[in-house]
Amino acid sequence: MRDDELVYDIAQTPIGPLLLVASTRGVRRIEFPRNGRVVMPDVGLCRDEARLADAVAQLHAYFAGERLDFDFARDAVGTPFQHDVWNALREIPLGETVSYGELARRLGRPNASRAVGAANGANPLPIVVPCHRVIGSNGNLTGFGGGLPTKRWLLDHERRYAPRPAFALVP
Template identity: 50%
Template sequence: MSQPQTTVYWSAFFHPAFQNRPLYLAATEQGLCRITWPQESFDALQAWVGKKLPGAALCEDAAQMAPYLAQLGEYFAGGRTAFTLPLDLRGTPFQTSVWRALTEIPFGETRSYSELAAAIGSPQAVRAVGTANGANPIPIIVPCHRVLGKNSALTGFRGGLQIKETLLKLEGVEDFSGKGHARFQF
């Protein structure tokens, strides 16, 4: 007997912080599984779904995605400091441990990659934590932007350092250095 086909619902979110370029949000019945960055196309979402959920059907459904879009909109409007959405994290056990630890960083606070590595019980895995952070499939909701490099420097952010700075400032974080390197300095 064949397995029923998985449906991945999606919708687009637009905000001036991203020059009104879309973020594509996708969710399964279990929860939110992907948010793209504004420089990523819909094709990038399709490729991710094809890799992580082989055989799944993508279905545009604003009603199904409404709770996710609403909470993201509330965050950008300054009315939400914590997300209460179900998540469907698709990654290795190590990656998902890093992503879960990210959700524990409170709004308006930051951690270093070293602190994040220690929080998951792998203090020597700083670079691996940085790599997992960069592979986070649900940015903003799983707040990878709250992780800074040594000396509070902005570092390695798949969405771009300008977006990382925008998100931190939205949360009232000003205690960081914009002098970090785009890729490393964990």
């Protein structure tokens, strides 16, 4: 495989089939289905189940509630600011949400909530880089590439499996 050649595979999930696209360095994109179907955006991609087996297995384990994070190789393409936002997204704990404004403050750019929103929307690795954990300042769910029902499903799923703090019984 050439260094610039991209391959794909499809992961069947409870939220529909996800298209995974990878370079030799790692998974570059995860695409949500549209109208329940995979949309193949790139002409000439070859399917390579072996190259994407680990990523697909980790996604299956996540949806089964057996895995809470991901460690497969990634090759997300973006600007330095986008990467800063995507790294900040990975710091949001499982089952929790933050607003775009709060994420901008965490990045030290309190007036950049719109830019944070744009970078969040450009996230090429949804679920793995949990852009679904960002909500509006009023607490409402806002735009999501997979649709708001999928965003709600993912948040509910994570809340179901998120680690719970241990409570000590006081005599």
